[in-house]
Amino acid sequence: MTVPLPANPPPPRSVSTRINSxxxxxxxxxxxxxxxxxxxxxxxxxxxGPPPTCPVCVDVRNALPxxxxxxxxxxxxxxxxxSSWSAAADGVTQFSCSPDxxxxxxxxxxxxxxxxxxxxAAPFYDEAALAELRSRGGVVxxxxxxxxxxxxxxxxQDELAPPVVFVGVDDLIWxxxxxxxxxxDEVFRVAPGLxxxxxxxxxxxxxxxxxxxxxxxxxxxxxxxxxGPAGEAVGLSAHKAFHAQxxxxxxxxxxxRSVVERLDFSRVxxxxxxxxxxxxxxxxxxxxxxxxxxxxxxxxLADLRATHSDTSVNVPGGPSA
Ligand SMILES: [Zn+2]
Ligand SMILES: [Zn+2]
Numbered sequence: 001m002t003v004p005l006p007a008n009p010p011p012p013r014s015v016s017t018r019i020n021s022x023x024x025x026x027x028x029x030x031x032x033x034x035x036x037x038x039x040x041x042x043x044x045x046x047x048x049g050p051p052p053t054c055p056v057c058v059d060v061r062n063a064l065p066x067x068x069x070x071x072x073x074x075x076x077x078x079x080x081x082x083s084s085w086s087a088a089a090d091g092v093t094q095f096s097c098s099p100d101x102x103x104x105x106x107x108x109x110x111x112x113x114x115x116x117x118x119x120x121a122a123p124f125y126d127e128a129a130l131a132e133l134r135s136r137g138g139v140v141x142x143x144x145x146x147x148x149x150x151x152x153x154x155x156x157q158d159e160l161a162p163p164v165v166f167v168g169v170d171d172l173i174w175x176x177x178x179x180x181x182x183x184x185d186e187v188f189r190v191a192p193g194l195x196x197x198x199x200x201x202x203x204x205x206x207x208x209x210x211x212x213x214x215x216x217x218x219x220x221x222x223x224x225x226x227x228g229p230a231g232e233a234v235g236l237s238a239h240k241a242f243h244a245q246x247x248x249x250x251x252x253x254x255x256x257r258s259v260v261e262r263l264d265f266s267r268v269x270x271x272x273x274x275x276x277x278x279x280x281x282x283x284x285x286x287x288x289x290x291x292x293x294x295x296x297x298x299x300x301l302a303d304l305r306a307t308h309s310d311t312s313v314n315v316p317g318g319p320s321a
Pocket of ligand 1: 037039041
């Protein structure tokens with residue numbers, strides 16, 4: 001069911017000879033990196049002290065921190081967090097931190113014919129994690145679905161200096177902590193078999209990364225997966241704001257659907273977890289959401305699997321309730 005992509009020039013093999021690798025630390029010389037303890041968002045700010053607010057927490061999608069803002073410098077974070085990594089699926093390594101910090105997201109490192117591609121990032125990478133990535137040849141490209149997946153992407157750019165750092169052009173306003181070398185539009189070929197597609201919706205520049213060969217979709221927050229006790233997917237939702245339960249508009253869902261229906265996948269990777277969820281189930285969710293008033297709550301996966309694109313599913317709390 002894979003449909004040919006619109007003509008879109010792939011990154012030239014000689015890209016590293018055309019584009020100088022950039023260290024955001026050089027671009028933002030004289031600044032200090034601070035992380036918000038509530039959401040983990042990193043900002044460049046003055047050495048004299050942390051920023052007054054966090055733009056991600058102030059945004060309508062997120063909650064303000066109870067008791068006020070608190071920030072930690074990169075050194076303070078390094079003293080508190082330990083990295084870990086493990087194989088998450090064929091060709092994909094998951095990097096994370098303990099104890100949890102911020103949104104406690106994961107960084108996915110994907111094997112391609114061109115080398116490793118990093119998508120999303122863990123809240124921080126300790127020396128052992130950076131050494132592991134260097135021993136595997138570093139990363140040829142680095143990107144993220146949207147700001148909630150950025151994690152310490154700035155740190156990977158500073159330490160590994162990939163020639164390409166890609167983020168949807170409509171989301172550049174969130175990228176001050178690092179330097180985007182390749183702002184992307186609707187479709188961007190990251191590596192052989194690995195293509196970025198803008199879905200919009202949750203954020204205007206929100207984009208998903210499709211691994212065509214393995215049938216994976218690195219779906220960012222275009223999808224929220226509820227997991228059962230054994231780690232199995234039991235519910236799906238899509239939203240503008242998870243915390244505030246603000247739904248996507250019908251127009252946003254229609255555009256999102258027009259992208260997903262061209263992508264063949266059987267496993268998704270959000271910034272937080274991976275689960276066996278396929279194209280038909282996501283399309284069934286979106287058809288269900290289009291069949292009634294805007295709705296941000298979860299829909300049981302069993303119902304979606306039973307009905308697939310049947311929009312008559314009657315879910316308590318859903319649009320037909
Ligand atoms: Zn924050
Ligand atoms: Zn998000």
